[in-house]
Amino acid sequence: MPSSTDFGRVHFTDRMTDDRHAAAEKITRNMPGMERRKERLILRGIGLLDRVDTGYRLSKAGKELGTAYRSAPDGTEWVKILGHLLLTREPRTRTLIKLISEPNAELYFTDDEWWGGSLQRATINFSDGKQLVPFAKSEHPIPNLRSAVRENSWWALGEWRDHEDLSAATDCRFVGQLKEDFSMHDISLAIRSSMEVLLHLGVIRSQADRCWLDQDAAVQTFGMTLANEFGWQSTGKKKSLREWIIQFADDLRLDTGFIVASELRDRLRQQGFDNPDREIARLESEGRVVIEATDYGQSRHGVGLYDDPSKQLIKLRVS
Structure with missing residues (x-):
């Protein structure tokens, strides 16, 4: 073309x-x-x-x-491939993930929802008390994503360092098409696309006004090569179905206390459970999961638990 x-x-x-x-x-x-x-x-x-x-x-x-x-x-293999490309070839995504890969680092929004509120005021909070405002247009007085890319420019380039036109290069800097500094216009929208991919894979976890990197999930999804590059540390412990349900129920719980059953199903499939409804039914029969309440949802809420439309929304307790 x-x-x-x-x-x-x-x-x-x-x-x-x-x-x-x-x-x-x-x-x-x-x-x-x-x-x-x-x-x-x-x-x-x-x-x-x-x-x-x-x-x-x-x-x-x-x-x-x-x-x-x-x-x-409908599987996750193509999503993993896309996620791998973003983590190895998209400098801004690489830099943001490097930042929240630091111990206890979290990305905070100004509203109690995923990617909510004023994104220019969203902050990455680090364990030492420092902050970074990744999507702010200005890097003063607090650094933004552009300053972080600038400080890690050669690393941020990722796989492009092996490009034939860079065979003799040992460093680089990113500049704009018309100005010395590359644009921060709509940067939060561009980064959200990458983050949605990683959220779908369970590598990024979100709750209320914050999100963070699940390093165990990152290692399991992308392997040790990327783990070494980003500094991910895995506990090496494989989570059980029950542990995943506890985690995802916490992540997905609405203000009403209900969980959208189809969202829980999708998250469990991403972790390799081929038939989540059957697995939940097994735990329920063993008394290890209790469905405390159910309700109808809307068409956007998808198929209910056990294909029951009255179970589009569920409240569950893991014992």
Whole structure:
């Protein structure tokens, strides 16, 4: 394809937002990788598309991701591949995860919900009392994500350090297209996309106004190579179904005390439990899980526990 926009027109939609751009342009915007334009190197995305003389074609990583998705679109393997690409090729995501990989570091929002409130005032709180405001436009008086990327620029580049155009390089700096500093415009929106992937995998955990990295889950999901790179420490203990239910029930509990059954089911599937309803029923029959209350939800709440629509919302107790 001559351009990533053309790729979007052909493979995603033919609906136009104006005479020049496809509606799917934002989908394809981060699909190319590192490109040379005259004397400058431009990093455009995670490299699902390769630049060739005639335009763009699917890269090896793009083909691998596509094959995994077609094989099991409802599974987690393709999500793991996407998560791995983000953690190895997206400098801002890499830097944020490096920051919250520090012991007891947590990302706090200004409202009691995931990615809620004023994101420019969201803070990463560290165990030594220091703070970082990752999505703030200015890095004064408290550092933001741009200053953190600047301090870790060569590390943040990740797998792109092996790119042929960087074979003789030992360091780098990130600059903007028009200014010396790269833009922080909509940075929280861009990072949220990456964080949603890691949240789906259970690597990021969220409760009320905060989220943090589950290092055990990170090691289990992505392996020791990334664990060593980010400094993750695993306890080595594999959690039981009961322990996962306790964790996820705590994460997913609404203000009413109910849990959306389909969300609990999805989280358990991500941890390798093929039939969560059957496993919950087993624990319930053994008296180790008690369903204390159930209720109907809405269509967005999905299939209820045991395929019962009156159990879309559940209150459970683990004994």
